[in-house]
Amino acid sequence: MLVAVGIGPGDPELLTIKAVNLIKKADAVFVPGKVAKEIISPYRKDVTVLSFPMTDDEDYISRCIHENTEIIAPVAEEGLAVFCILGDPNFYGTFGRLCSVLKKTHPKISFDTVPGISSITAFASATGIAINGGVEISDGSEINSKLMLKVRKPKDMSVKLKAEGYNEFILAEKIFMNEQNIFRNGDIPDESPYFSILFARKNNPAEKRSG
Incomplete structure (x- = not known):
């Protein structure tokens, strides 16, 4: 099984209890960079850092995702693999694309997500503002x-x-x-x-x- 765990905006103390428990008991923990590795370091040291490039080169991104799935799959097929993601796994994260590839190449693997504090809610706390009423959120793409x-x-x-x-x-x-x-x-x-x-x-x- 592969579980994506949200690890919040950057403070290790902002992880949920469920996230910490999963990180500690996983057969292997994967992170998408050194920042995530540092955030979870109080709870787990033996992690695998994967490459998820920040680029507009879709071909390169796709190659990296396919390579990463082949690293994660052997663990997820036999035990518990945890993939830690800054913020929340389902808000503008890479987990969805990772799953779409794994479903095709390793269909027996099951998936789950554990929510984390996203940058959207963290922003309100960091800036000290209260958000009410209608709000539009976008990463620059068309609102759909x-x-x-x-x-x-x-x-x-x-x-x-x-x-x-x-x-x-x-x-x-x-x-x-x-x-x-x-x-x-x-x-x-x-x-x-x-x-x-x-x-x-x-x-x-x-x-x-x-x-």
């Missing part, structure tokens, strides 16, 4: 997804968003609580509790080709 908090009538909202070109919907209720529920597309309910998030996305051909 929305996250809406406290959506009490998710089905009505998904109908409105369909008219704007959105065609993928995921509703998460009471995340990581005992009553957690996840609904997708046609299963979106009429009503949801206060602790709910609706995710909407437009199809992105470029994303489908990545990896």
